[in-house]
Amino acid sequence: MTTDNLPKKWIKTKLGTLIELKYGKSLAAHSRDGIGFDVFGSNGVVGKHSTALVNTHGLIVGRKGSHGVVNKSIAPFFPIDTTYYVDEFHQQPINFWFYYLTLLPLTRLNRSTAIPGLNRDDAYDLDIMLPSINEQKIIADKLDDLLARVENIKTRLENIPEILKKFRQSVLSAAVSGELTEEWRKENESPFDLWKSGILNDFIQKPSYGSSSKSQSEGEIPVLRMGNLQRGEIDWTDLVYTSDPKEIEKYTLASGDVLFNRTNSPELVGKTSIYRGERNAIYAGYLIRVKVKDSLNSDFLNYHLNSPQAKEYCLSVKSDGVSQSNINAKKLSEYPIAVPPYSEQLEIVNKLESFFHYIDNLEKKSTNAILYINSLSQSILAKAFRGELTAQWREENPDLISGINSAEALLEKITAEKLATGTVKKRAKKSIH
Known part of the structure; x- marks a missing residue:
C-alpha cells in the first residue's frame, strides 16, 4: 500500500x-x-x-x-x-x-x-x-x-453448489421414474406401460471385475481407478499405467462401457461413470465393467446408476468393512430397473444433457462469482x-x-x-x- x-x-x-x-x-x-x-x-x-x-x-x-x-x-x-x-x-x-x-x-x-x-x-x-x-x-x-454485505453475498454464493447438487439429483430422479418425459409420451402416443420392469441383469451382459495387477506411474495405457470416476464421466487426471500386453488384451475398455465403483467409502460406493473411448484404457479391480444389451442405452444406464434411486439401493445392499463398503457384481445385477422404449431413453438422455449443461454453466458462474x-x-x-x-x-x-x-x-x-x-x-x- x-x-x-x-x-x-x-x-x-x-x-x-x-x-x-x-x-x-x-x-x-x-x-x-x-x-x-x-x-x-x-x-x-x-x-x-x-x-x-x-x-x-x-x-x-x-x-x-x-x-x-x-x-x-x-x-x-x-x-x-x-x-x-x-x-x-x-x-x-x-x-x-x-x-x-x-x-x-x-x-x-x-x-x-x-x-x-x-x-x-x-x-x-x-x-x-x-x-x-x-x-x-x-x-x-x-x-x-x-x-x-459482501459476506452475506459470499454465503449465498457458497450455498449454490449444494442447491445445484440437489437439483441435479431431483432431475435424475424424475428422469428414471418417467416423470421427465411424461409430456413427450403424450405427444408421441407412447404409454408408460411400454416401460419394461425387471432387474439390471435382464438388460446387460455378464459384468466383469477389473485388473488386480499393480499399476505403474508410467506405461503404455492408463488404468482407470475409482478416483477417475467423477460425476458420471471419466476424469483423466491422476492416472496410473500398464504396459502388460495380457492385461491390456483382457481389460481394454470399449466406448459405451459403464464403470461401477464396487468398493469405496459408504457414501461413495456405487458411483458410476461412462467410458467414451477418449483414449485407450483398462480398468482396475475396484471397478465393475457393465456392457449393455441392444435394448438398453449406455448413457441412460449411466444416469440411472447415478440417480437417487440407485444410491438408495446401494445403501441397502452394501456390505461394510472397517472403513470401506462393497457391492459385488451379483448385487449390482439384481438392481431393480424400469427401462423405457429405446426412443424414450434417447429423449431422456437428451433432456438430461441439456439440464446438466445448464447446471454446469451455473456452477462455473457461481465459482467465478x-x-x-x-x-x-x-x-x-x-x-x-x-x-x-x-x-x-x-x-x-x-x-x-x-x-x-x-x-x-x-x-x-x-x-x-x-x-x-x-x-x-x-x-x-x-x-x-
Missing part, C-alpha cells in the same frame, strides 16, 4: 507512532489458574484463563505460526506467547484498526527460516496514511456495512485506506478534519500521551511530522 498520494488532510506516519504490539504471555505458566477468560492464540481461542490483560474490546495479531493474522475479540482475552495484542488505541475506533491491520502486509514481514514469525519492529516501521479520528469512524462504519467476491473485500479495504470511500464526506465536512479535529492534532495527542507515560519509541519520534 503506497503512501505517496495522500488524501486531503491525511498525514503520513509510521505504524509504531500509533499503536503498540505487546507480547502475549506463556500459556504453560498460567494454565493452572482455572477457567475464566478466553485465551487466544493466533488461530483463535485455545483455552481459558482467570485474569484478562485486555478487559474490553481488543485485537490480537499472530506472532508465530500464522503470523500477521489479525483477530478481533469482543470478550476479555488473555493472549498467549504466539501472539501480540494491540494496545493504546487512544480513543480511535477499534474497527478502523482491525481493518487497517488486516490490509497491511504483516504476513510478509517474516525473518524466520523455520516457523513463520512477525517481528514487531518491522511492523512498527510500516508507512501508513492516517486520517482524522472522525474520518476513521466514518471509514469503520462504511466498512462494517460494505463488508457485511465467489472468486470475485473473495477479491472484493480486499479491493474495498484498499479503497477505504486510500481515502476513496470518504472523499465526498471530506468535502462536505471540512471542520471535522481540520484544527483540533485534524490528523495532525491526533498524532500530537498520541505522542504527548506516550511521552507522559514513557512508552514512546525512539523510532516513533523520528517518524513524527
Whole structure:
C-alpha cells in the first residue's frame, strides 16, 4: 500500500507512532489458574484463563505460526506467547484498526527460516496514511456495512453448489421414474406401460471385475481407478499405467462401457461413470465393467446408476468393512430397473444433457462469482485506506478534519500521551511530522 498520494488532510506516519504490539504471555505458566477468560492464540481461542490483560474490546495479531493474522475479540482475552495484542488505541475506533491491520502486509514481514514469525519492529516501521479520528469512524462504519454485505453475498454464493447438487439429483430422479418425459409420451402416443420392469441383469451382459495387477506411474495405457470416476464421466487426471500386453488384451475398455465403483467409502460406493473411448484404457479391480444389451442405452444406464434411486439401493445392499463398503457384481445385477422404449431413453438422455449443461454453466458462474467476491473485500479495504470511500464526506465536512479535529492534532495527542507515560519509541519520534 503506497503512501505517496495522500488524501486531503491525511498525514503520513509510521505504524509504531500509533499503536503498540505487546507480547502475549506463556500459556504453560498460567494454565493452572482455572477457567475464566478466553485465551487466544493466533488461530483463535485455545483455552481459558482467570485474569484478562485486555478487559474490553481488543485485537490480537499472530506472532508465530500464522503470523500477521489479525483477530478481533469482543470478550476479555488473555493472549498467549504466539501472539501480540494491540494496545493504546487512544480513543480511535477499534474497527478502523482491525481493518487497517488486516490490509497491511504483516504476513510478509517474516525473518524466520523455520516457523513463520512477525517481528514487531518491522511492523512498527510500516508507512501508513492516517486520517482524522472522525474520518476513521466514518471509514469503520462504511466498512462494517460494505463488508457485511459482501459476506452475506459470499454465503449465498457458497450455498449454490449444494442447491445445484440437489437439483441435479431431483432431475435424475424424475428422469428414471418417467416423470421427465411424461409430456413427450403424450405427444408421441407412447404409454408408460411400454416401460419394461425387471432387474439390471435382464438388460446387460455378464459384468466383469477389473485388473488386480499393480499399476505403474508410467506405461503404455492408463488404468482407470475409482478416483477417475467423477460425476458420471471419466476424469483423466491422476492416472496410473500398464504396459502388460495380457492385461491390456483382457481389460481394454470399449466406448459405451459403464464403470461401477464396487468398493469405496459408504457414501461413495456405487458411483458410476461412462467410458467414451477418449483414449485407450483398462480398468482396475475396484471397478465393475457393465456392457449393455441392444435394448438398453449406455448413457441412460449411466444416469440411472447415478440417480437417487440407485444410491438408495446401494445403501441397502452394501456390505461394510472397517472403513470401506462393497457391492459385488451379483448385487449390482439384481438392481431393480424400469427401462423405457429405446426412443424414450434417447429423449431422456437428451433432456438430461441439456439440464446438466445448464447446471454446469451455473456452477462455473457461481465459482467465478465467489472468486470475485473473495477479491472484493480486499479491493474495498484498499479503497477505504486510500481515502476513496470518504472523499465526498471530506468535502462536505471540512471542520471535522481540520484544527483540533485534524490528523495532525491526533498524532500530537498520541505522542504527548506516550511521552507522559514513557512508552514512546525512539523510532516513533523520528517518524513524527
